Amino acid sequence: MPERASLSGIGVCPGVAAGPLIRLAGAPVLPPPVPVGDAGAETVRAYGALAEVVADLERRAARAAEATVAEVLRAEATMAGDEELRDAVREHVEAGADAPHAIAAAFGTFRELFAAAGGHLAERVADLDDLRDRSVAVLLGLPMPGLPPPGHPYVLAARDLAPTVTADLDPEQVLALVTEAGGPTSHTAILARALGLPAVVACPGVLEVAEHTLVLVDGATGRVEIGVDEETVAAARLGSAGSVGSAGDEAITGPGGTSDGAPVRLLANVGSVRDVPAADRAHAEGIGLFRTELLFLGRTSEPSRGEQVAAYRDVFRAMAGRRVVIRTLDAGADKPLPFLHQDEEPNPALGIRGLRVARRRPGVLTTQLAAIADAAAECGAEVWVMAPMVSTLTEATEFAAAVYEAGLPKAGVMIEVPAAALRAAELLRAVDFLSIGTNDLSQYAFAADRSGGDLADLLDPWQPALLRLIEICGDAGRETGKPVGVCGEAAADPRLAPVLAGLGVSSLSMSPRALPGVRASLARYSYTECRRLAELAVVAPDAASARDLIG
Template sequence: MPENLAGIGVCAGVAAGPLLRIAAAPALPPPLPVTDAAAEVDRAYAALAGVVADLERRADRAAEATAAEVLRAEAMMAGDEELREAVRERIEGGADAPHAIDAAFGTFREMFAEAGGYLAERVADLDDLRDRAVAVLLGLPMPGVPQPGHPYVLAARDLAPADTADLDPSQVLALVTEIGGPTSHTAILARALGLPAVVACPGVLGVAEHTLVQVDGTTGRVVIGAGSTFRKVADAEVAELTGPGRTSDGHAVKLLANVGSAKNVPAADEAHAEGVGLFRTELLFLDRASEPSRKEQIAAYGEVFRAMAGRRVVIRTLDAGADKPLPFLNQQGEPNPALGVRGLRVARQRPRVLTTQLEAIAAAARDSDADVWVMAPMVSTLTEATEFAAAVHEAGLPRAGVMIEVPAAALRAGDLLGVVDFLSIGTNDLSQYTFAADRMCGELADLLDPWQPALLRLIAICGAAGRDTGKPVGVCGEAAADPQLAPVLAGLGVSSLSMSPRALPGVRASLARYSYDECRRLAELALAAPDAASARKVVL
């Protein structure tokens, strides 16, 4: 009988194929004597520079904005001056370049792990960078995704950003990781690529390579040694259904795309997106010693606005801090960055950054026919929302909104809609702050499940406020890409869903299967469930 493994399904679909694992990291050779320390330092620096260049190339060609963002952040770590200095000191102490790099990264690894929080989450990135630098020094291929020349199921402890950037969905049938959660990089990538995926699946790395496995990204079940190789393809309903998002009886739920730059717009068009529900502007600010000029910002925003002429574009002001530290903001030293100066709070210290950005958005909007809406991340109070709306209108922009990412904002959704024009719920952060569970902590993945009734209750509060005021309430977190959850969100009062373009067809088809009354009934069932698993089961 086939053996079953259980994890958390994070992207719906069923696929089967031979299991392969991420290539092992290069082993360190025995130490070698160093006769020319200066030359050895140059060799080590060249290896780090090679890693930086490789990551930046991968970021430039990454199809998904989120993958590009993470890759650039990892490249910044590899080029850090303190790291280079630590490598130099070890070489001057007698270590050869591979061992100096290994030791330097090891020191930083210990520091990050002891610091906890955001820095502890970056330990895996440090390990990946060390492996890549050592591979360059040894003349070995960089660690990465297998390329066997045939379709397969990819298994890993977790996937590093650099591994995922070049992942080919025509070869990788499904993803299974031993750790991770619903908002991990693996989960986000799987939804972006439309791949069935299971995370937090203990035991998957114990499965022998080339064993046939079946992955169910809805239930989280992985069956070992089952069936024949196949990949479930979208049915005709999903493939052929186009047009605006709506329920079977015509209730509109606007379907929008998440983008990071104009290069993501063609995919949104191909998926028949009705507009952009989340334009991430922080990608323009990453890896910068100083903020981009007003002229640079106008050009970048205008490119997306013109490509989306006649459609809605919801642009988010700079979402910096926590997992997106920006060098020019000098935010080092925060005891807990996730609870520190991030999102709109940056304007408390650097108000001109927000003012310049709003001026650039307004200038770009004037030269396009897009329907430009502007929203702020990490809003907690009515005062913050009021001041942001005033700044948006002062810049000459007509529509101001805020993101709902903390429970305090959700609980006062009605009051917020008294001063802003719309709300956009970021379910990733709202889950994190509601359950006090770091969204990168695999051991707490069950708490970050978007089907958690407490999270759905906060969404319901926002949806009710939207209905009462006649103002839009959208979801732009990863929950928006879940086809099974889409009818529930519609029933909770959500009026738009914004996601990776690849997820749009499945969500569109799922909504079309239910009437609005059925969506409301499903929402009530999910809210009454005792836990996430029960909520999912009663709806599915």
């Protein structure tokens, strides 16, 4: 690569950072196969390695400072302890493979299945690769894969980053992240936002950059400048203190809104009560997305009504006096849960997932709504309930009826399917609010798999077609006087916040770390300016042109 060059990717966490580039170390290399004399003992050895990886992940989840990181690590531990994986390992050992090769082969089989499935499962391929490498390292007596320790701050480059690697990042040492693969909704993107690190994904050529080359990373525009000088590095570090989303924005508190007082409620995304303190520190006005999947992960039986009540009650009590929007179980074929016992589907992302699970297992939704109602009755929070993957007016109407029958006052639906966005006005006559999940809405609107790095540009939340779908929802909200929020990753982009407000979005829900930057960005624009920016962005020729509207 030339001494001075510029690379382009997808910016997924705003901020500018500069420093020497260091690549993530490669995976452990499998030695030549060895004969297996005792298949039973070799299977036990392989199981022991998997168990050690699970235990390590659970320990790290327990001490993780960020609840989002802890949630992802626990999900990966569940994958490593999966019974089907263990069965596959045993079968490979019985066929003559030694433990390291049996584990590699078993993970390889699941890797192919996940990649072929697309959608959420394909996004987990990097997780499988990481679990394989960690298990093999245990068997070979090697250190588990981890971050390089150069002894000075650096920009980390990799093909992709597994959650276990991202969880170990020290923001004092790792200045920014750049990956060759991944997309706006990958684990790299999600965890970078949780940690507040500038990040660029889907950046071809970054692994060809010589180590220790000075680079500048712009996490908003996706630009990576190669071969910058020391003065540029120093200026970037000095300038980051005043950038959008920086520590300087912490001084701006209070309700979200434009410079002339038009309100835009700023809410936090949480997965459990562990996330609430971070939301409080960021002055969240409530919770716009309470994910309930964590309670269901890795279980062979559905959590009881009592278990669910306890988990929901903890969050509701911690948010007494504020709004909590809780999402019913967002799982199914593309996010498999063992207790659902679902058949394989040709295209899980288009199958029985989200609210559609109730078609086959209505009792899961009924129990969850009853548990939410029980917990809400004991607490002082304003509890709203929404369903994922709603496509039709009939689904929305039936869900609202179930919510009201459970004794809950507010029912809403997520807009993740273009068909729902196009009928937003009709939906708002059946429900009380809409919440736009931009991650899935992008995927379905552009027929672009969220895990496909080659298509990451189509998943850019600045795509005018996506903004047009959001505008349809915002207009419906204005006409009916009902709230329309965004809880996808787009809500965490400070530069996009004024555009979303101008499109009619009345609330933004995000990782708590993103709240100060979004609050500060909104406060820089009047509502009239937000409307004008939105009008221009929707008719822009492409995402890059739309993004250029914001200086």
